[in-house]
Amino acid sequence: MKIVGVHFWDKKVHLCWSDGGSVSTASFNLPADLRRDDILEQEFALAGVFKAITQYLGEKAGITEFGMVVCVPDEFGVNDIKRVYEVGKQSNIVIVRTVNETLALALALYAEYDFDGRLLAAVVNENRVGISEYDFSDEGVEKIATYVAGPWAGSSFARAPFIYNHSSKLFEATEAEIIFSAGGMNSSISLEQGLKSYIKSSAFVNQNIEFKMVGAEGIVDGLGLLCGKIEGQEAVAGLGVKDTFSPYEMCVSINGELYTVMNPEASLTQNAGTEVKKLPESGRDFEEFTVYEKRKTSYINLGTAKVSRESLDSYYRKPVFVGLNINDKREISLLIQDMATDKYIEMPIGAAGGAAGSGDDEGDVSGFIEKILPIIDNLEYASKFAQDPDNPYTKGILQSYENAVKILEENGIKIISGEGEPFDFNLQNAVAHVTDVDLPENTVKQVMQTGYVYKGKVLRTASVIVAN
Numbered sequence: 001m002k003i004v005g006v007h008f009w010d011k012k013v014h015l016c017w018s019d020g021g022s023v024s025t026a027s028f029n030l031p032a033d034l035r036r037d038d039i040l041e042q043e044f045a046l047a048g049v050f051k052a053i054t055q056y057l058g059e060k061a062g063i064t065e066f067g068m069v070v071c072v073p074d075e076f077g078v079n080d081i082k083r084v085y086e087v088g089k090q091s092n093i094v095i096v097r098t099v100n101e102t103l104a105l106a107l108a109l110y111a112e113y114d115f116d117g118r119l120l121a122a123v124v125n126e127n128r129v130g131i132s133e134y135d136f137s138d139e140g141v142e143k144i145a146t147y148v149a150g151p152w153a154g155s156s157f158a159r160a161p162f163i164y165n166h167s168s169k170l171f172e173a174t175e176a177e178i179i180f181s182a183g184g185m186n187s188s189i190s191l192e193q194g195l196k197s198y199i200k201s202s203a204f205v206n207q208n209i210e211f212k213m214v215g216a217e218g219i220v221d222g223l224g225l226l227c228g229k230i231e232g233q234e235a236v237a238g239l240g241v242k243d244t245f246s247p248y249e250m251c252v253s254i255n256g257e258l259y260t261v262m263n264p265e266a267s268l269t270q271n272a273g274t275e276v277k278k279l280p281e282s283g284r285d286f287e288e289f290t291v292y293e294k295r296k297t298s299y300i301n302l303g304t305a306k307v308s309r310e311s312l313d314s315y316y317r318k319p320v321f322v323g324l325n326i327n328d329k330r331e332i333s334l335l336i337q338d339m340a341t342d343k344y345i346e347m348p349i350g351a352a353g354g355a356a357g358s359g360d361d362e363g364d365v366s367g368f369i370e371k372i373l374p375i376i377d378n379l380e381y382a383s384k385f386a387q388d389p390d391n392p393y394t395k396g397i398l399q400s401y402e403n404a405v406k407i408l409e410e411n412g413i414k415i416i417s418g419e420g421e422p423f424d425f426n427l428q429n430a431v432a433h434v435t436d437v438d439l440p441e442n443t444v445k446q447v448m449q450t451g452y453v454y455k456g457k458v459l460r461t462a463s464v465i466v467a468n
Contacts, residue, residue: 047374107222119134140238181214379397429464
């Protein structure tokens with residue numbers, strides 16, 4: 001099976017695959033109705049593009065059996081990446097792996113330059129930036145940490161999207177002596193100027209750090225090398241790739257008590273956890289373990305497991321290790337281990353808001369709702385862009401969407417509103433920031449994708465544009 005890399009950049013789909021040492025590339029414009037910057041955040045749009053990619057590969061490249069490596073922004077967390085796998089599954093496409101943009105760039109740099117040591121890889125376009133540190137050695141490329149990542153609309157780093165509360169200090173202490181920046185010429189120049197000003201005005205350790213600009217095509221080249229590595233091609237057999245699990249801290253709540261179990265630097269597929277002196281007890285017939293991804297001051301629910309007291313009987317009143325076991329698809333298992341023995345319990349973490357293996361009816365309902373949301377998204381999208389409301393076909397779409405929303409509301413699912421209201425990071429995800437003098441700062445200007453809440457639990461945050 002051929003492995004094909006996919007990167008969305010500048011309203012285009014960029015494809016690549018390895019041909020035994022060299023990388024073949026192709027690109028085509030996004031379909032007119034899907035020409036947007038947030039393809040990976042929109043399930044309905046991503047499904048449409050996956051279909052277009054399949055058609056293009058078959059007709060233009062003669063590739064009919066393939067797996068995908070999807071390049072994602074550096075700020076993507078576990079749920080963001082999980083969405084890519086889920087849409088791929090719904091579209092009958094095998095997503096082999098995801099890789100963020102700076103890592104793809106780092107792989108291209110590793111192949112091109114004879115370099116050992118630390119460097120910063122930066123990727124920037126008109127509205128998004130990512131900066132991560134990598135270590136180059138004979139063993140290949142290892143990601144150390146992500147520092148800056150997210151929507152970015154200017155050259156100033158005074159309000160740069162540092163990934164979590166302390167990442168600016170870690171960024172200033174980097175051992176890297178060089179920054180490679182990939183992107184459009186204007187964006188790269190803007191980033192370089194902003195970084196130089198920030199470095200001079202901060203406690204940045206290496207004031208003489210060197211800047212180099214490279215083209216955005218380097219991201220695709222590195223992606224193609226990774227495709228060859230996954231296929232097992234001899235030409236790239238020596239290319240080592242060590243990624244991190246998430247750019248954010250991972251926490252586990254045990255009956256409401258929160259413990260940090262994984263730092264942002266934790267490597268992908270590496271177990272991590274913490275010692276708990278005494279397992280908190282709820283007084284119920286089960287204990288509840290919920291995994292969160294900490295993003296500055298907010299916590300993203302990744303899933304819950306309820307474990308019976310009977311199963312945990314021998315783990316009470318003694319130190320236990322509580323950790324996470326993860327794989328390259330970001331699937332999470334909870335690990336509870338007796339510190340004095342090798343005895344342990346391991347269980348998969350269910351969908352956010354649900355309970356793995358608990359038989360919780362509420363969790364089952366949440367899971368069902370999440371599965372039908374892409375269908376409702378398609379109806380909503382068609383309704384927004386309907387040209388002739390008097391056309392019987394259009395009327396049918398509008399009525400179907402209205403009925404779907406009514407059924408959701410009757411069953412306790414509420415739409416997350418927001419336009420004209422203050423931005424709420426608990427309910428909304430800012431996909432872009434714009435200047436609008438007619439709106440107060442930090443106000444939602446436009447909802448790009450509707451969010452939903454079920455019985456107080458967020459099924460999906462609303463994707464919004466925020467006015468600054």
